[in-house]
Amino acid sequence: MEIFKSDKIFDFMGKRLPFLALSALLFLGSLGIIFTKGLNFGIDFAGGTLVQVKYEQNAPIDDIRQILQAHPKFANASITEFGTPQEIVIRISGSSTELGNDIGDTVHTLLDPTGAFEVRRVDMVGPKVGDELREKGIMAMSLSLLVILAYVSFRFEWRFAVASILALIHDVTIAIGALALFQVDVNLDILAAILTIMGYSLNDTIIVFDRIREGINTSKESKLLLVINESVSRTLSRTTLTSLTTFFVVVTLFVFGGEIIHGFAFTMVVGIIVGTYSSIFVASSFLAQLKFSVNNYRAREAEKLKKQKEKEKMRAMYEKGTV
The missing domain is CATH 3.30.70.3400 (Alpha-Beta Plaits)
Incomplete structure (x- = not known):
């Protein structure tokens, strides 16, 4: 199903600075709320x-x-x-x-x-157990970020990894800020929702970055901003459909799921909205701000391809007994 025409290119990067300013405002506002109001830890973490x-x-x-x-x-x-x-x-x-x-x-x-x-x-829940759960929850999120950084660096390039981590920190901070603003009880189910948001946001970001990498190799454009516009525009239908499908599910849980799942569903609603927004407008903008070079990337890929062909040629000559 195609919501947006595949040949329609939107100028996302032309408006990246206003979107980055909006994200900075939301991010700093969330930090301010977290440090002033604080999180309302439930008995899982507070005892x-x-x-x-x-x-x-x-x-x-x-x-x-x-x-x-x-x-x-x-x-x-x-x-x-x-x-x-x-x-x-x-x-x-x-x-x-x-x-x-x-x-x-x-x-x-x-x-x-x-x-x-x-x-x-x-x-x-005893206070000691609550402290241990809180420490392990923070450790789980920190280790997740480190593993994601290593994975994206290995699969793409370090600038892609840094941009994806910045987008994840942006999404998680805003989601936690919403929890602090509305004083939602932070328990183990909220921690599960935050980790789910991290996976959801990363999945969307990786798909966009994969299309950008593909666009760098296939597009005739040499300017990164134009390549990003083409790539993000072509993933827009997929991102919108995936996000809407997930959004309708968690909204249904929020409205009809009962009080016990209310906090989890609320966190997921905020996370899906922010994660979808960041995968389209924020992650790619971070990549542009990190001065990623299309020409240098193409040169490295051409060198890799040349070396691979040389290895294949040497292997073929060895198998024929000419080496």
Whole structure:
């Protein structure tokens, strides 16, 4: 299916500076939000206890707060709705060891006067485990970036690798900034969403870069900006279709998936929008800013091809016994 005509060339690089300025604004704004508001770490990373309670009627949140605040073990508890007015989540930060393993029974006993309900879930994570999970999550993202840098350098050229890493950092930072802005609980599922965004964004970028490399070898143009315009224009239909298909899926999860998957779906929605934007407007612009030379690349490729033909010629002569 072709949304954009294959012979239509859009001047993406002619507008690269305004797009880079917009990306810089979003990037710096995201950093500012992250450092000022901070991330709202869930119990997976901060430690603590989470109790999910479902009432048969609307949950009397004010009465629940009053009852729990009177109990010393629940003095710092946070009570919020969880998807519907009948369902609530009680979060207790800090060490969960003092609360004991019967936290569900304790909550049931304390809230018994508030109506008919059931305790649906109890999650407990110690502070030490939370710190370890947070450290390993940061390590996972750092190692992913290093492996991506090595892979793209091997497959393409170091400027392609640097441009792809800059685009990934751009995408992940903006996604994390959105999490900080809306104070979404950052748990293991959010980490999984961020790693998924990295893979999605890299896949789009690699496809664009592969087409640029192909365009350098086949195009009659010698200016990088014109080659990029041709290559990105020819991948535009594919990028748009892939992004829209994925976007509709995650929006459906966000709207109908329930509160439990809300954070993951929200992160994916932001990541797909930013990742698609960066693969079209940002990654290639970074490559142009790094002063990649089309003529030097063609000369290197011609030299490689010459050496390969010489090896094949020598091999053929050896097999015929003339060497």
